[in-house]
Amino acid sequence: MSVAHRALQIRLPPLPSIKDVIRLYKLRALRELSQNFLLEPRLIDKIVRAAGNIQNNIVCEVGPGPGGITRSIIQQAPRKVILVEKDPRFLPTLELLGDACKDKVDIDIITGDILHTDVAHFIPPDVKVGWNDPPPPVNLIGNLPFSVSTILIIRWLEAISRQEGAWSFGRVRMTLTFQKEVAERMSAPILHKQRCRLSVMCQNWCNVKYKFDIPGSAFLPKPEVDVGVVTLTPLKQPIIKLPFKLVEKVVRQIFSMRQKYSIRGAQTLFPEEIREEMALKMYNIADLDPVTRPYQITNSEFGRLCEAYKAIITEHPDLEKYDYRAPKKKVITENLDEEIM
Numbered sequence: 001m002s003v004a005h006r007a008l009q010i011r012l013p014p015l016p017s018i019k020d021v022i023r024l025y026k027l028r029a030l031r032e033l034s035q036n037f038l039l040e041p042r043l044i045d046k047i048v049r050a051a052g053n054i055q056n057n058i059v060c061e062v063g064p065g066p067g068g069i070t071r072s073i074i075q076q077a078p079r080k081v082i083l084v085e086k087d088p089r090f091l092p093t094l095e096l097l098g099d100a101c102k103d104k105v106d107i108d109i110i111t112g113d114i115l116h117t118d119v120a121h122f123i124p125p126d127v128k129v130g131w132n133d134p135p136p137p138v139n140l141i142g143n144l145p146f147s148v149s150t151i152l153i154i155r156w157l158e159a160i161s162r163q164e165g166a167w168s169f170g171r172v173r174m175t176l177t178f179q180k181e182v183a184e185r186m187s188a189p190i191l192h193k194q195r196c197r198l199s200v201m202c203q204n205w206c207n208v209k210y211k212f213d214i215p216g217s218a219f220l221p222k223p224e225v226d227v228g229v230v231t232l233t234p235l236k237q238p239i240i241k242l243p244f245k246l247v248e249k250v251v252r253q254i255f256s257m258r259q260k261y262s263i264r265g266a267q268t269l270f271p272e273e274i275r276e277e278m279a280l281k282m283y284n285i286a287d288l289d290p291v292t293r294p295y296q297i298t299n300s301e302f303g304r305l306c307e308a309y310k311a312i313i314t315e316h317p318d319l320e321k322y323d324y325r326a327p328k329k330k331v332i333t334e335n336l337d338e339e340i341m
């Protein structure tokens with residue numbers, strides 16, 4: 001870290017360690033909220049450093065919990081910190097932290113569910129830049145709860161595709177933790193054993209960087225899996241320039257039979273009676289070999305398949321409504337995490 005950067009750090013008054021905060025406030029971790037607290041300042045700082053220089057930035061942290069990452073963020077002298085935490089038990093500890101730095105950083109604490117919170121309401125309008133400009137001074141950071149991380153990233157990708165919510169301010173960057181396997185999936189290139197729908201979707205709208213691992217043993221309580229830290233920067237232009245829902249549908253069906261020839265999955269985009277004929281037509285239009293396996297298909301080839309699917313549904317509008325999963329919908333919602341992979 002440069003001397004100039006170090007000089008601009010904020011010094012917090014002496015505070016109890018996060019371990020002591022958890023003990024003093026009797027903050028027993030709740031499994032249903034995927035609460036695994038990171039205690040080690042060195043690893044916490046490493047996550048915050050992965051976000052780059054956040055000095056004078058607007059930083060939104062998802063799930064601050066007892067505030068370990070929040071402290072590290074504040075020390076980097078951001079302009080404003082927006083905290084979204086579902087568990088109200090953390091409010092006193094976060095307010096204490098807010099009081100400790102109230103003259104230096106503006107802090108908004110929102111007790112709510114990130115899946116139902118539009119952080120755009122808390123971002124000052126003057127930071128807005130154009131989509132093709134360098135990213136605005138706004139960062140989303142979070143040691144995400146496992147229970148919502150995949151659903152959240154899919155929702156945020158959709159918001160990015162529409163330049164809505166936080167992304168109405170420009171190409172806002174994210175520094176987030178995921179279960180290691182999910183982080184690998186998000187960043188997996190073609191031929192990788194973890195290449196899946198999530199890889200294609202994340203990489204279609206973002207530059208995805210798998211930064212480093214955090215062992216499960218660094219958390220309290222220790223989760224069964226290790227954690228991967230990922231940064232995502234929205235691309236100026238997605239590789240597949242089509243609506244999110246259309247891309248998601250095509251990619252999902254093609255990956256529904258990951259080990260088979262990809263045309264087998266593509267057939268499930270169409271009703272049974274015309275399935276083989278239409279999928280072959282789709283591959284012909286896309287000029288792609290039907291025996292390619294899903295994990296061998298690049299994003300731009302997926303783009304050709306999506307364009308071909310679009311051409312077919314434009315010619316036969318009734319086919320657009322066909323949903324292979326429709327009769328199984330209930331089971332799918334219950335297994336959302338599995339389904340998203």
Ligand code: SAM
Binds near residue numbers: 087
């Ligand atoms: N940031 C803390 C740390 O690193 O030690 C806690 C991380 S813990 C893995 C996840 C945090 O997200 C918990 O504080 C939990 O209460 C919170 N959380 C869980 N579900 C949430 C949701 N839907 N919206 C906002 N926060 C949520």
